[in-house]
Amino acid sequence: MNDTKQIGFVGATGLMGHGLAKNILLHWHPLAYTMRQRAPQGLDELGATRAVDNVALGATSDIVVICVTSAADVEQVVTELLTDPKPGLIIMDASTSEPSTTLRLAELAAEKGARIADIPLTRGPAEAEAGTVNVLVGADDDLYAEIEPIIKCFADNIYRCGGLGAGHIIKLINNTAFQAALTILAEGFAVAVKSGVDPSKLTEVLSGGGFANGGTLRIMEDSLNGKFDTLRFQLDNARKDVRYYTRMAGELAVPAMVGDGIHEALCAASALGFGGEFCASLTKAQAKLNGITLEAGEPGKN
Numbered sequence: 001m002n003d004t005k006q007i008g009f010v011g012a013t014g015l016m017g018h019g020l021a022k023n024i025l026l027h028w029h030p031l032a033y034t035m036r037q038r039a040p041q042g043l044d045e046l047g048a049t050r051a052v053d054n055v056a057l058g059a060t061s062d063i064v065v066i067c068v069t070s071a072a073d074v075e076q077v078v079t080e081l082l083t084d085p086k087p088g089l090i091i092m093d094a095s096t097s098e099p100s101t102t103l104r105l106a107e108l109a110a111e112k113g114a115r116i117a118d119i120p121l122t123r124g125p126a127e128a129e130a131g132t133v134n135v136l137v138g139a140d141d142d143l144y145a146e147i148e149p150i151i152k153c154f155a156d157n158i159y160r161c162g163g164l165g166a167g168h169i170i171k172l173i174n175n176t177a178f179q180a181a182l183t184i185l186a187e188g189f190a191v192a193v194k195s196g197v198d199p200s201k202l203t204e205v206l207s208g209g210g211f212a213n214g215g216t217l218r219i220m221e222d223s224l225n226g227k228f229d230t231l232r233f234q235l236d237n238a239r240k241d242v243r244y245y246t247r248m249a250g251e252l253a254v255p256a257m258v259g260d261g262i263h264e265a266l267c268a269a270s271a272l273g274f275g276g277e278f279c280a281s282l283t284k285a286q287a288k289l290n291g292i293t294l295e296a297g298e299p300g301k302n
Contacts, residue, residue: 007150008061009033010054010068010077011095012040016121017067019128020094022046023154024065026131032057054080058089063150067094067121071101078105082112089114092147094135096120096175099165102138106164117143118164119151120171132156136174138167184258191245194252223280224296235282236275239266 007024011017012033018040025031025046032051033040039050051057057064058081066077074097081091091114093102099118106116117139127133135155137144140163151158161170189199210216210231222230242263249256269275269285277284287294 005029005062005150006060007031008051008057008064008081010057010064010066010081012043012048012067013038014067014069015125016094016128016133017065018043019125019131020065020067020133020154021048022129023131024150027153029150029153032061055083058082058085061086061089063090063092063147065092065094065119065150069095071095071098075101075105078109078116082108082114085109085112085114087113090143090147091116092119092150093117093168094119094121096171097168099168099172102165102168115143116164117147118167119147120167122171122174123156127156128154134159136161136167136170138162138165138169140164180258184262187249187254187256187258190254191249191252191256194254195248219280220283221296223283224294226295228278228280228284231279233279234275235266235277235279236270238279239263239270239275242266 007029009017009021009024009031010033012021013035021031021033021040021043025043025048030047031043032049033043034051034054034057040048044050051060054077064081066074068074068077074093074095078091078093081089089109089112091109093116097118097120102116102118109116117137119138120136121128122134122136123132131154133154134157135151136159137147137151138161139147144160148158159170161167185202188202192199192202206212210219215231219231222228242259246256246259246263249259265282265285268289269282272285272288274281274285283294293299
């Protein structure tokens with residue numbers, strides 16, 4: 001096919017990168033990779049070739065996919081790719097990186113006639129190998145049209161998050177929200193054990209309610225659409241309950257870093273006048289604190 005793109009890949013030996021590269025090859029795209037210490041297992045058998053280094057990869061590829069660990073790694077790789085890039089080079093960054101790094105590198109790329117899209121991932125290595133990861137895309141419409149066929153090689157769901165950097169922004173918020181849940185559960189386990197209660201009872205109770213069946217997301221999603229009564233529970237009552245929790249933790253000498261932070265946020269929302277409203281009014285409180293409008297849709301276009 002005349003329109004077949006030569007794909008480059010940096011990070012094909014990684015837990016996520018290997019699956020992405022494999023599935024690109026399985027969709028009959030020619031692919032070259034670079035490596036640090038060892039060759040990625042099974043890719044050569046699928047027709048992959050090895051580039052000497054990232055400089056050579058950038059000079060010979062139409063599209064390069066990056067899947068590395070840190071923003072510093074991304075910066076080093078992109079700098080090397082842009083040494084003498086092939087005209088029209090597109091760089092797709094599947095790493096979890098910093099939006100500010102992405103924007104800065106995009107400026108460097110533009111000077112060399114190249115473009116960058118951020119395409120961070122959710123789900124794990126098993127889904128990467130199966131070609132069923134979720135992809136969060138930051139790219140304008142024209143660039144997205146060019147990279148969509150490659151993303152579809154390894155994606156189950158594709159989320160258009162906005163322009164350049166938007167994919168990384170949503171990914172970082174997503175990861176922090178997820179880790180916040182894990183962290184408060186771990187903290188709660190400690191409080192339960194120090195109180196002489198089986199901590200597995202907490203997960204048992206949570207599994208039977210909105211925490212497990214998407215109720216929490218639905219409550220906050222509705223708030224972005226102006227509906228604040230999906231959960232009909234007053235914010236000041238929540239503040240009282242969390243205060244009881246942090247006081248109990250203190251009595252047990254359990255550091256309640258997450259609980260204290262939650263209580264502080266609820267106190268702030270109450271002080272702003274939302275204590276008598278339902279809990280989803282936390283969205284209103286954040287809007288007031290930050291001087292913004294919080295509603296669904298692209299900012300400035302509602």
